[in-house]
Amino acid sequence: MNSGKRLVAGGAILLAALAVSLPAAADELFVPMPIYRTGPYAAGGSGIGGGTEDYFAMLNARDGGINGIPIAWEECETAYQPDRMVECYERQKNEGTKGATVINPLGTGLTYAILERAAQDKIPLLTLGYGRTDATDGSVFPYAFPMVVNYWSQATAMVEYIAQESGGKDKLKGLKIARIYHDSAYGKETEFLWDEMAEMYGFEIRHFPVAHPGLDQKATWLQIARRFKPDWVISRGFGVMCSTTVMEAARAQFPRERLLGIWWCGSEEDAIPAGSAAVGYRTTTFHAPGSDFPVIDEIVKYVHDRGNGNVERDRVGSIYYNRGVLQGIIIAEAMRKAMEKFGVGALSGEQVQWGMEHLDFTLGRIQELGAEGLMPPIKTSCYDHEGGGLVKVQEWDGAKWKIITPDWIKPDHDLVRAEIEKSAAKYAAEKGITPRDCSAEN
Amino acid sequence: MLYRESGQFKTSYVRDQAIFPIAQDRWGLFLLLLFAAVGVPLIANEYWLGSILIPFLIFSLAALGLNLLTGYAGQLSLGTAGFMAVGAFATYNLVVRIPEMPILLAFVLAGLIAAGVGLLFGLPSLRIKGFYLAVATLAAQFTIEWVLTSFGWFTNYDASGVISAPPIVILGYAFDTAVSRYLLTLGIVVLLALVAKNLVRGAIGRSWMAVRDMDVAAEVIGIRLYRTKLLAFAVSSFYCGIAGALWAFLYLGTVEPQAFDLNRSFQVLFMIIVGGLGSILGSFLGAAFIVLLPILLNNAAVLLGGQVRADTLSNLELIVFGGLIVFFLIVEPHGLARLWQIAKEKLRLWPFPY
Numbered sequence: 001m002n003s004g005k006r007l008v009a010g011g012a013i014l015l016a017a018l019a020v021s022l023p024a025a026a027d028e029l030f031v032p033m034p035i036y037r038t039g040p041y042a043a044g045g046s047g048i049g050g051g052t053e054d055y056f057a058m059l060n061a062r063d064g065g066i067n068g069i070p071i072a073w074e075e076c077e078t079a080y081q082p083d084r085m086v087e088c089y090e091r092q093k094n095e096g097t098k099g100a101t102v103i104n105p106l107g108t109g110l111t112y113a114i115l116e117r118a119a120q121d122k123i124p125l126l127t128l129g130y131g132r133t134d135a136t137d138g139s140v141f142p143y144a145f146p147m148v149v150n151y152w153s154q155a156t157a158m159v160e161y162i163a164q165e166s167g168g169k170d171k172l173k174g175l176k177i178a179r180i181y182h183d184s185a186y187g188k189e190t191e192f193l194w195d196e197m198a199e200m201y202g203f204e205i206r207h208f209p210v211a212h213p214g215l216d217q218k219a220t221w222l223q224i225a226r227r228f229k230p231d232w233v234i235s236r237g238f239g240v241m242c243s244t245t246v247m248e249a250a251r252a253q254f255p256r257e258r259l260l261g262i263w264w265c266g267s268e269e270d271a272i273p274a275g276s277a278a279v280g281y282r283t284t285t286f287h288a289p290g291s292d293f294p295v296i297d298e299i300v301k302y303v304h305d306r307g308n309g310n311v312e313r314d315r316v317g318s319i320y321y322n323r324g325v326l327q328g329i330i331i332a333e334a335m336r337k338a339m340e341k342f343g344v345g346a347l348s349g350e351q352v353q354w355g356m357e358h359l360d361f362t363l364g365r366i367q368e369l370g371a372e373g374l375m376p377p378i379k380t381s382c383y384d385h386e387g388g389g390l391v392k393v394q395e396w397d398g399a400k401w402k403i404i405t406p407d408w409i410k411p412d413h414d415l416v417r418a419e420i421e422k423s424a425a426k427y428a429a430e431k432g433i434t435p436r437d438c439s440a441e442n
Numbered sequence: 443m444l445y446r447e448s449g450q451f452k453t454s455y456v457r458d459q460a461i462f463p464i465a466q467d468r469w470g471l472f473l474l475l476l477f478a479a480v481g482v483p484l485i486a487n488e489y490w491l492g493s494i495l496i497p498f499l500i501f502s503l504a505a506l507g508l509n510l511l512t513g514y515a516g517q518l519s520l521g522t523a524g525f526m527a528v529g530a531f532a533t534y535n536l537v538v539r540i541p542e543m544p545i546l547l548a549f550v551l552a553g554l555i556a557a558g559v560g561l562l563f564g565l566p567s568l569r570i571k572g573f574y575l576a577v578a579t580l581a582a583q584f585t586i587e588w589v590l591t592s593f594g595w596f597t598n599y600d601a602s603g604v605i606s607a608p609p610i611v612i613l614g615y616a617f618d619t620a621v622s623r624y625l626l627t628l629g630i631v632v633l634l635a636l637v638a639k640n641l642v643r644g645a646i647g648r649s650w651m652a653v654r655d656m657d658v659a660a661e662v663i664g665i666r667l668y669r670t671k672l673l674a675f676a677v678s679s680f681y682c683g684i685a686g687a688l689w690a691f692l693y694l695g696t697v698e699p700q701a702f703d704l705n706r707s708f709q710v711l712f713m714i715i716v717g718g719l720g721s722i723l724g725s726f727l728g729a730a731f732i733v734l735l736p737i738l739l740n741n742a743a744v745l746l747g748g749q750v751r752a753d754t755l756s757n758l759e760l761i762v763f764g765g766l767i768v769f770f771l772i773v774e775p776h777g778l779a780r781l782w783q784i785a786k787e788k789l790r791l792w793p794f795p796y
Contacts, residue, residue, distance in 0.1 A: 037756035046753060077740055077756045082694055082701050083497055087737055090493035112604050112696040132602055184591055185603030185698040192601070209592075211584075212703070310752065423601040430538065430598075430608065 027346040028072040030096020043269040050311025051324020061302040082113035097346035123349035137424035138385040139435040153389035153411035173202035178230035183209035214241025225252035235261040242270040250277035267319040271396040289401040291317030294370030382438040445790040492620035505713040505725035507681025513720035515674035516654025521582030523706035525679040526686025528556040533687040534605040553680040560679020590699040606696040718777025727778040
């Protein structure tokens, strides 16, 4: 091919690429998808992001979107870096018919990086099981939604579960609990709450930090298993640290049934590397694993069977994938709510924020969506951006996760709420924010 | 021809010692600065100013700080991000605890605090050199991150362990738009770059370079090693501290200590290696390469979206970026600044090379 022909061919390819990326003239609901498909946490980023995209693709293929308005999304690789997150956010916030409708940063550090920008630009942040805990107080953080369960609720629900297992709250007295955590702001976040609960219930708690990335836990486990000899071990890590904890527990012959991980330690990617050591290992979760749900069947039918999947087909039904589907369900429902109030059409971030604040997933509604058993009931308001805080516990049987608590476990709402309000008030004072009056909202 | 200096006579010592002795350099820089200060805010939109140019300028400053230490004084350091963290958290604490504190003064004081910390971690440089010193400065990186995470005082007992920047107001003017923040960053970076340029061509810079090239010989000709090395650590940490404060206050807004992890240190180190060790210009070129290129590749990848699978695209970005680093280091091991120097030599003769 001579250079002239090559130029023409190159130009044609470029034009084709441009034609595809040109914005559609019709209304659309634009959702930016910050994602990390590379780096140490890629399993989480690609699984959750892929699940959400698959759910959107299913809605578009089955119903033509939401009330006939298609959902559009565009990925932006953040590589789990806060500065890249800011760049992605600024690039995508004005795309679509009325700008970005909602953003899910998929990381606590990434959430901090755009928390204030999003509030200023009136774009709601949906942080499912991560993010800033005190953002649950919607009067100070109108645009942040740490939904379903936040970290503090999880800690209290864990104590509730341990009490159930031990035969009542009075049996907590005298128990020894070790908490092994990622030595970072994220890992330390719940420390004070555990200390407070230890005092309340009379159990003994000790905290064991592990330096990033968490591969070296030998000395820590010597201390835990030989010296402290706890009844329970709580594992609060992320990525490779989680499976290392499980393997070290096996090496120290600590019963895996007493090793209770948080939900970021409870995916297939955390259990499989530990091999047979992980059998019996338990973690919390706020949604069910597996693909035996009508909504997942629909996704397979409308998306994967047509070869349009956004993630490998064998990951459908995995923990991260289902978390992504749940995220998609919440976003779609918030958009439906917003359309009930503002009319059918393209939505702005501010309108979706209203929808997010008026979510009501009753059991009936969940059944209609084909997600019965997949997700807990959720009801949000201006006062409560979390929407429930219900948790289940799952156990690894060597091949898959199985839910072992039939009922949802309730967190200690009073304790958590008091701490959230204290922390949110401090943030408001530091930033000079006047909290909204939630009783005036409708 | 473009760079020919014939006809530019230096008739006094002052003119011979001028910061940019060649007229083309003077005018080029003047036009560049004029463009950066007036042209860019006129043509660039919020996205370009707020999320591309500001981080580029801030990282240039951090790279400049490390270049003073590693490129000029020859002391390898892996603690850059740690010193940036000191600057960021010091500014936060100064502003929160002393509300009357003007923000610019807080930046300077934070830089001085970072310089103090840098001085402390520079002490091992008096006894050890080279890679061993790199390991000693690695301790700075880990210690600082650990201290900021473990002691609630530094984050004002924030429940999430993060700091967030209060509104930036100087003399009653609120810097809340992308343009104003860009101009503020630009002003600080240009000022500090000017100071750095003058430092390295004066007695201090010459003693740094003497120590870098051979410390025994430097000692023989009367350079006091401990003062020179520690000064390099202090000045470098001052620059990094200010860069960290700008990073937290003018760019991210809310930061956790983990935003200043070891990867950040490596990132800055790669900037000066790719850009050019011992060159002010190299710090800027390296920062441009490391900060801007991935964003450019990512934007280019979006154009291809739909044709290529999303996960392939994400990894392709890393492959191309890595390939380009290897390419530039093979083509010019002395960094991008050296390429510019060669280009200048060529332009001097162009279009009639012999």
